[in-house]
Amino acid sequence: MTDATANTIDRSVAHKPRQGPSFFVRHRHLLLLAPGMIWMTLFLILPLAMMVYVSFWTQTTFSISSDLTTQSWQDFFGSDTYVAALLRTLKIWIIVLACTFVVGYPVALFIGRYIQNRVVQTIVLVACVIPFWTSFLIRVLAWRPMLGREGAINLLLQDIGVITEPIDYLLFTEFSVVVGMVQIYVVFMVGPIAFMLARIDGSLIEAARDLGASSWTIFRRIIFPLSLPGVVVGAIFVSVMVLGEFATSAALSGRKTNLLGNIIVTQVGSLKWAFAAVIGVILTIVTAVVVTLLLRLVNLRREL
Amino acid sequence: MLELEGLSKSFRGKAAIANLSLTARDNEYLTLLGPSGSGKTTLLRLIAGLENPDSGRIQLNGEDITYARAHERGLGFVQQNYALFPHMTVFNNIAFGLRNRADGAVADDNEVRKRVATILELVGLEGLGDRSVGAISGGQKQRVSLARTLVTEPKICLLDEPLGALDANLRERMTVELRKIREALGVTFMHVTGNEAEALAMGDRMIVLDDGTAAQVADPNTIFHLPATVRVARFLNAYNILAGQVDQGAFLHGDTKLPMPPGMAGARSYAIRHDAPEFLDADEAAPDGYATLDVTFIASEFMGSRVLYIFRRPDGGVFEVERHLSRSDPIEFIGGQTCRLSWRVHDALLYDEAGNLIAPAQGRAAA
Incomplete structure (x- = not known):
């Protein structure tokens, strides 16, 4: 009995001056989250909501009002031109993605597995980024003197007699757009793959060899599956950038290849905000679907 | 094969x-x-x-x-x-x-x-x-x-x-x-x-x-x-290895004279297994055919079925002795206490200058 009383008194005395941990301590996690949450709300969630909202506004030739209508959406899906632009965007995306993978993987394999020295690995990876030291537009425009009718490639092919007439197909076509994009974005494929490849423990490859597997089998069954997370990360980088592209196609297609990005630029230029917002929403959805599908391929959280 | x-x-x-x-x-x-x-x-x-x-x-x-x-x-x-x-x-x-x-x-x-x-x-x-x-x-x-x-x-x-x-x-x-x-x-x-x-x-x-x-x-x-070389004996982690040379039919390690089996001329290392030595009283004389060494107790390590005693040799090196508790009860020493250890001369292995085992003489009892 006396013990119990003593205990109660003790507790009340001990607790009076400070009632548990302070407010800041108890809600520390919220405080730490706050800057990020505020930032994301202001610059991601609000603009996205705004874009969806604006896409339902009423657009007249020279003005826009906030009366809600689905007119801009009907215009988009009712027009062959715009649906074709959507399909073209998807087509260019697939081709560029495939090309960056085909070109990038061997390079990554060389950097990640054949170069043993970590320092040299880093140097070579940085060297891949050197083109980025020049402006994006210069890099794109530099393809014109390469691919044009009187360009370097046509002249060279004519000189060595492979062709007699210059090839028109090289510049101001979808081909030149793909070439330009692959050149610009391939490094985003190389980086993540090289990183994953460099992380593969050499003893796994030795173990596979010891178990009797040939080099090709080792690549197919061990090296490639283990580098897949890198491929997926690279593919996400490339996809997100290519789907929103407009500058490369503007500069290298002679305005013949219109991607969704180009249409947004044109519409915004003529103050058609509602229509631009429709395309913006569609582009966002397409990108989200693509990223989701890519993430389905590999459990990145487990692999990284 | x-x-x-x-x-x-x-x-x-x-x-x-x-x-x-x-x-x-x-x-x-x-x-x-x-x-x-x-x-x-x-x-x-x-x-x-x-x-x-x-x-x-x-x-x-x-x-x-x-x-x-x-x-x-x-x-x-x-x-x-x-x-x-x-x-x-x-x-x-x-x-x-x-x-x-x-x-x-x-x-x-x-x-x-x-x-x-x-x-x-x-x-x-x-x-x-x-x-x-x-x-x-x-x-x-x-x-x-x-x-x-x-x-x-x-x-x-x-x-x-x-x-x-x-x-x-x-x-x-x-x-x-x-x-x-x-x-x-x-x-x-x-x-x-x-x-x-x-x-x-x-x-x-x-x-x-x-x-x-x-x-x-x-x-x-x-x-x-029978480790073939001094280094093998050392890897086995079961031998005390004493350096010295042969002097008038005995092995001279520092100031200590250790008797050794006959026919071991040219020996430079003297190895004795951790479990070979016995404890004697401080002034007890060893019987014939036994070698003795006076050492100072440092510490002991209880390892379940056995105890490892760690001693300091007169020349400053460490000398380890292992006793199996199934054979004898543990002995308590005080740090700094002097003890006399003795072992059968025939249990010692001797190695020449190159570190190779000098073949034990005939008549050595099987271990």
Whole structure:
């Protein structure tokens, strides 16, 4: 009995001056989250909501009002031109993605597995980024003197007699757009793959060899599956950038290849905000679907 | 039968394996004891074909495989870190060799399943086939790694410190298991280790590697009782080694004169096993045929069934004595206390200037 009383008194005395941990301590996690949450709300969630909202506004030739209508959406899906632009965007995306993978993987394999020295690995990876030291537009425009009718490639092919007439197909076509994009974005494929490849423990490859597997089998069954997370990360980088592209196609297609990005630029230029917002929403959805599908391929959280 | 002849390999001018020759017979458990840096991993990698020797020959059942490619040798190599494929299940890890080997791959899925199931049972992992290798314990990983190699029926199975990463309890169980598995399959195991107890306990025969060469090849019993060189005795971690020289028929170590067996001229090292000395009272004289040494007690270490006493020699070095509690009760010493130790002269081993054992004279009692 006396013990119990003593205990109660003790507790009340001990607790009076400070009632548990302070407010800041108890809600520390919220405080730490706050800057990020505020930032994301202001610059991601609000603009996205705004874009969806604006896409339902009423657009007249020279003005826009906030009366809600689905007119801009009907215009988009009712027009062959715009649906074709959507399909073209998807087509260019697939081709560029495939090309960056085909070109990038061997390079990554060389950097990640054949170069043993970590320092040299880093140097070579940085060297891949050197083109980025020049402006994006210069890099794109530099393809014109390469691919044009009187360009370097046509002249060279004519000189060595492979062709007699210059090839028109090289510049101001979808081909030149793909070439330009692959050149610009391939490094985003190389980086993540090289990183994953460099992380593969050499003893796994030795173990596979010891178990009797040939080099090709080792690549197919061990090296490639283990580098897949890198491929997926690279593919996400490339996809997100290519789907929103407009500058490369503007500069290298002679305005013949219109991607969704180009249409947004044109519409915004003529103050058609509602229509631009429709395309913006569609582009966002397409990108989200693509990223989701890519993430389905590999459990990145487990692999990284 | 695996024969190595004059094998050498150096890295950046430093010899890792120097002119090494040895033979692994069929159906035996061969342990290789070597301290770190003695070239034991290099040796296994040379045999497995993961490195190429600078010179020498490797023959497997009479066929020269010195420069054969790793995946064409038909040897199994269980790596120290297990090297399990992280993106595969236990089953697929084990089936990898069967399905993917360049030579004689098993295409029939039922056959693969049957053989994997058999080996899983042998290593005691029934029912774990569907687990991911990230979801099993260290001891189980070890067994998967072993099973993955054994299922391909290698002619010789090379094990690189297979017990090194296991905790003591598991290590003792695997010691028995490994021998059992080997006997069940009748395949030769070549087990490399830096742990002398493991090498002694597991090997049918034992090889002590020193500086890239085989310092001694014999059965564990012989190696333990008659280490061929001072360095082998040192690796065994069971001998007190005293330096000195022969002076008038006795071994002069510092100021201490130790009697020694006859016919040991030129001895420079005097080795006495930890369990040989007896304790005498401080002024008790030793009987004939016994050597004595006065030492100072430093500490003792209780090790369950035995006690290790650590003393300081007159010259400042450490002298260890081990008593088995089944033979005598533990003795309490106070730090700084002087004790007199004595041992039968015939229990001493003597080594010449080059560190080689001077053959014990006839009549030496078997240990």
